[in-house]
Amino acid sequence: MAGINEVNRNESKMVVPLNTWVLISNFKLAYNLLRRPDGTFNRHLAEFLDRKVPANATPVDGVFSFDVFINRSTSLLSRIYRPAHGEEPQINIADLEKPVTAEVVPVIIFFHGGSFAHSSANSTIYDTLCRRLVGICKAVVVSVNYRRAPENRYPCAYDDGWAALNWVNSRTWLQSKDSKVHIYLAGDSSGGNIVHHVALQAVESNIEVLGNILLNPMFGGEERTESEKRFDGKYFVTIRDRDWYWRAFLPEGEDRDHPACNPFGPKGKILEGIKFPKSLVVVAGLDLIQDWQLDYVKGLEKAGQKVKLLYLEKATIGFYLLPNNNHFYTVMDEISAFVDSNC
């Protein structure tokens, strides 16, 4: 088997810059160390290995951040990122939650990836990504530190997302001039999955979400799709690890056709006729779960929902973590246009 794996490694090295390959391979190696066959997770080692960064009320490249408790009793934290308007070298504590001043300010609620088990809102890779989003969308970004599997299974992550949505929606300081908070949901990998489910809950509760941004969203199902078989082990990801994460997140005894995993599967909700937000779905052409992601897009289309698919043929997972490839810039431009269009 070693021979085939070598070939696989060489394939992945040919499609990404070397430093990207190193970054993602490093994650792959680290994550392999953390997942145990019995379904438990080496959380201590995970926290040790994860690179994190504190919030910073001193603006850096025009963005400052601070952490807030969305819910004190469950220790649900979010990191808020705001554009600095150039004047002061330091943001006064009293001004952290100063009302936004522009006519329209998009507020992007961001859910980091990590297959429901890894990373945090203060992981450096996501802190960096959120800072970028502030710049390109002229938005306030709220990155939610949701509870992770396997310690906290479905529906914890969704509940935390829902709590964050309510919190954001009720902040007067985040309201645009029309006295409404202009909310977008965004996330990568498991974060993309959370976006869908939180949006669904928002619709059911009449909270308006202006748009969903799903970057390489994590979906799946019992069936083994073509892309899973074709790309298994080739570009950093294996079917086996995907299975592990679903087993860790889904309720015990449930299979991958659970609607959390497979929203348009046999147990999924009907989305026809409801006012679901418009969606931007980014699919990497070398992502093994792309068939599920494409099914998701088709599902939205069939339900008459507005969706734009951005299919990046030669992209692998994690391409948006480093600004060293065209896909990165393409996606940032699309996100910017998406958030801007009907603001």
Added chain:
Amino acid sequence: MNKRNHQDTSGGADYGGLPGNLGKSDSSSMPSGKAKMWEEERDAGTGVDDELLAVLGYKVKSSEMEDVADKLEQLGMFMDAAPNIFCDTVHYNPSDLYGWVQSMLSELNNPPNTILDPMLQGQQIDDPLLAPAEFSSVPTLGFLNSHKQRQIDTTYSSRIYNDDSEYDLRAIPGSAAYPQTQDRESNRKRLKTSSRSNSAPPLLPSSPQPAGDAAAGTVSEPSRPIVLADSQETGVRLVHTLMACAEAVQQENLKLADALVKQVGLLAASQAGAMKKVATYFAQALGSRIYRIYPQDCLDASYSDMLQMHFYETCPYLKFAHFTANQAILEAFATASRVHVIDFGLKQGMQWPALIQALALKPGGPPAFRLTGIGPPQPDNKDALQQVGCKLAELAERIGVEFQFRGFVTNSLADIDPSMLDILPPEEEAVAVNSVFELHPLLARPGAIDKVLSSIKAMKPKIVAVVEQEANHNGPVFMDRFTEALHYYSSLFDSLEGSALVPPTQDLMFSEEYLGRQICNVVASEGTDRVERHETLTQWRTRMGSSGFEPVHLGSNAFKQASMLLALFAGGDGYRVDENNGCLMLGWHTRPLIATSAWQLIATDSS
């Protein structure tokens, strides 16, 4: 073995392509403008860290990128073949990718029985705290230091360490084996039973923490981590007023400052919990500064020791400090038969019972242990140091560790000359210098810190363990110090609130007073009186580095045990351990509050 097939789309066996692969098989993914930049980087091949990875917290030299990639590849193959192969590995400094992969590969090259020993693989520990097969064979003291590739008889050590509880959390409350008064014993293992106060008001902007610490050392401005609890109108106004008052003090507008201090008092009265206490202490401190009534509290060392004891019991900061410092010391003492610890601030000696116990359990028997304890003069000329030394001697005797104690009374560490300490040569005795919150006071007197660091070097220590507050309370501008301190102590008080019992205990009140005195010192004192001159890890790193020390990294074993310690004792899920370039930090939620680092002398060519 090197199958560097980056460039060759034909898939043939073309090894050794160009360094610094750009994945040319699909040029559409690489914008041409950027390709030029990468080519330049590749050609430079200097010892420059890859910028993009640095931003994400990983330091990899561009010239080493290929090598790191190869090693990742190799490790991936090994793991595919034997998935459990690294389950006992102790990891160090994940930011240094090259070092990380290299140490794992080196471990594979160790004698086979370290990995394949059936005893090591088969062990399971039945402990509700530990996940299966977690602690089985790695001696938690880190005797398997993969960096140094020591030849350790792990078969033997696994027999001793199959229950790692010997040196771990249970060993930490030294008072267990170290007789203290009754009430301390009963308060020791306190699990959280109370709910948190929901009126927790906004926590405040904090002290600088270098933003890019894990990045390529580019720390241009201080960074301020802030955690806001709950935005309340009065809380924000309170902070605003405190800041305005401090501003007035800085501008010597004492009339305005006086009015504002009174206003703070009124606003604070309507607060509750941590915010109220913090505001009150800061208001008092500002009052002292305005009226120039500087507190005269530093005189009674035994009183402040008592306060610190209560602080020790109430929250995990000191326990974490002792635990992590001990971890570093133990790893450094792994092969020594005689050891000498010089403790810069003995106080009640709470750190040492755990170390003595751990030494007692060393495979092959404990080394001879010498402790030199330094402390300030006591009122009534009591020999407090000697009393502590005696208690430790009793413990050591009970558990069979050869022990010697010597106390040194001094007003300042700068007055200690290494020749007074009977330091033996490194071949005969391994020396550890231990400083828990003892370095920052030296910054109050010019030249003192440099003198002490020179003295430390002259002691030729195997390891120097340093614990300091993670804050910059030593900036030249009063307002900055004030703001930083306001944030820092808000987080600290909030954590006390979060983990304390209700109703408040004696411990809690004394702990608050302990912190309150620090606040007073930071805000109201100046010159040589102002001793709470806390500085950040980044600042200490610079200082230690330029004084001739290099870091010794604390690993994943220490991290894990520290994390478990917190869960046991703190009873709150707000405490977090963070790894930062080989150092460990303890924080409250996302705000780091204390940092433990370890150092050794930079090896010179002659050694």
